[in-house]
Amino acid sequence: MALTGVLRPGHIALRVLEMGPALNHYVDVLGLIETARDDDGKRVFLKAWDEHDHHSVVLREADEAGMDYFGWKVDSNATLKKMAADIEDSGLCEDLQWIPSGEHPGTGERFRFTIPTGHVMELYAEKVILGNGCGTDGPNINPDPWPEGLKGIAPSRFDHALLYGDDLDGTVKLFTEVLGFSISERVVTKDNPDFMIGTFLTCSNKAHDVAFIRQPVKGKLHHASFELGSWEKVLRAGDILSRKRVKIDMGPTRHGITRGETIYFFDPSGNRNEVFGGGYIFYPDKPVITWYDETLGPAIFYHDRQLNDAFLSVFT
Template sequence: MTTPHNPDGRRDIAHVGPIELYTPVLEESADFFVRLMGLRAVHREQGSVYLHTWDDYQSWTVRLIRRDRAGVGRTYLRAASPEALDRLTAAFDAAGPDRTVVQDVYNLGDVHVVTDPDGHELGLYWDVEWYRADDTDRPALKNQAAAYPGRGANLRRLDHVNYLTADVTGTAAFLGGVLGARCTERIVKDDGEPQAIWYSLGNKTYDLVYTEDWTGHRGRLHHVAFATDTREEILRAADVCLDAGVHIETGPHKHAIQQTFFLYVWEPGGNRVEICNAGARLILAPDWKTISWAREERAKGQAWGLKTIETFHTHGTPVVEP
């Protein structure tokens, strides 16, 4: 594996920032996130809508972009400091990926754009506009970004992004060696090669996940995950989606890997959305040892709940033929 650019354990990425999702039905997807998931529409541009989860300190959390097919656009990663951003860009330049700088991202400063080995676009940044609540969503507590919406699933924040990748091994080297992330858990195949990897950027159990793409295609999305405060809100989200006719793929159940309590649904554009309660587990040990799960352990299924359904292993966006 590539030697990390921060071998002393320093974290140069603070957290996953905003993300972009493609959808062929922009208004329907926006309605799903606002009316059913509890996000707030904060800005519009030609062909896109910006949404905010109620306790995101940044001015926006998700940008929905009208495209012919669903999928994931750019994922933004906030550096831990201006100096950290300099170290990260130097690490990218040394590793060889092309890097460009853009200055037209809504409420972000200079964004350094690179791609991971699978072709997913990442944007590194430091300068950011913080969310400013107005009289319609001003919180009673000033250490909270906005008032609790009390609407639908009440998604509090973006939790993680799970990509599909044709090259799990190469992606793992990139995450550990260039980004300085650490692998907390992984699935290994019979030959010992990784099939799926969970990487942490800070003290959360995981932020970026990559799963082997059974189709062999590159640049696809498995799901994007949002966190709620409680498990009860996930149960309520299932009722909300049922009443609205949203496709509930599977759950609520509990994963064995990372112990996440989850519900998976498909938003109207076709992207898989996970509603989860993953914040109870933190990785506080600086010398955490990666947990590996073998095929026979995975065959046992979830920690509890029903067996994983077939579409969870086959559906990704954009949808492609194998």
């Protein structure tokens, strides 16, 4: 099935307390590549090595850590206009506005809106293609498997985010009925299977492109995640984090949910990052996987099968 509508996560904008330490973390340790910055240096734009579009991470210096917004790339300007109208007609979102072309470097106009969990989302159709540096005869001519000069952990892409918010039902309704996402996995109470504690949503053939956990808060970030591709690379990431004296939150371990291999750690501002590999291929006819609240231990940490309260309660 050809991907249409919302194609993938396009960018995440994170607030950091100091730009210098943040750039050391995201460039030298995580291994993202700087592509642009504002004249005043308050925002810096980054990409992972195998992303062709101009940027996927925006860092903004602020007084409080967390996520400013999450951007989704759609397949065309016609889709952008239609989805903007559908979002408005749904009545599920607030603070609807158009962000003009060029407000992000190399990016067309964006449609921004606040979803029921309080997170700011945006859709866009156009972003300048920089390439991945693998082609010596041109961006996509006779390419090598990876470029020279990669730093640190070097994930291939920004992959997903896990977000905390209160109105999970309204947000799931928006993503499934308006934006065309599918539910790949869900966490429910055993006594009431219709009451979702968490949901994992995909617009592609990945296990998830975004996930939400029901919490009595608005607009909070649990983690931003970057893809590595293999268990071996996750273990190598653990070695790099230890060598660089970066605080490891959990892992390396495996999730029951999505089957991904994972390690979690924090940037200098307290934003949680994840790098992961594995998972499964999703197709729209795949049955939804259900986890009960009493099995959250193996659902989140499959190896030791135990919940970690700090992992659940720390967010920005």
